[in-house]
Amino acid sequence: MSMSMSISPKTCYVASEQKLAGAQTFRHAQLMMKRRDRRRQETIDDIKDTARHLLAGGGPSGISMRAIARHLAMTASAVHYYFPSRQALLDALIVDGFTSLAGPCGLPAKG
Numbered sequence: 001m002s003m004s005m006s007i008s009p010k011t012c013y014v015a016s017e018q019k020l021a022g023a024q025t026f027r028h029a030q031l032m033m034k035r036r037d038r039r040r041q042e043t044i045d046d047i048k049d050t051a052r053h054l055l056a057g058g059g060p061s062g063i064s065m066r067a068i069a070r071h072l073a074m075t076a077s078a079v080h081y082y083f084p085s086r087q088a089l090l091d092a093l094i095v096d097g098f099t100s101l102a103g104p105c106g107l108p109a110k111g
Contacts, residue, residue, distance in 0.1 A: 044082050046072055048096065051089055060090060 050068045065086055069076045083089040 040082075047079060047082055047089070048093060051093060055093065063090065065089070 047068055050071050051063050054063045054067060063086060065079050065083075066076050068074075068089075069079045072079075083092065
């Protein structure tokens with residue numbers, strides 16, 4: 001009867017440690033993704049806020065990807081990482097504007 005129990009408690013303990021380490025690594029990866037996604041969204045919001053400020057000051061022609069980068073202490077290529085073109089940034093601002101208008105009008109916002 002004792003022959004059928006060939007798994008020692010030490011082996012089970014090691015397997016549990018491996019599972020725990022794997023679960024902790026997975027949990028850490030989930031937290032990192034959430035943090036990375038949150039930071040990405042914050043950067044996008046900062047870029048849009050700066051663009052709105054430039055838009056208010058000089059109209060659509062006042063928006064410059066380099067000026068946004070300078071204001072946010074980023075490189076121009078970093079701004080282009082989030083918005084591949086000036087037109088993509090303007091389109092995002094237009095969508096945000098219409099979405100903010102849809103709420104008070106009682107219309108469903110479509111993304």
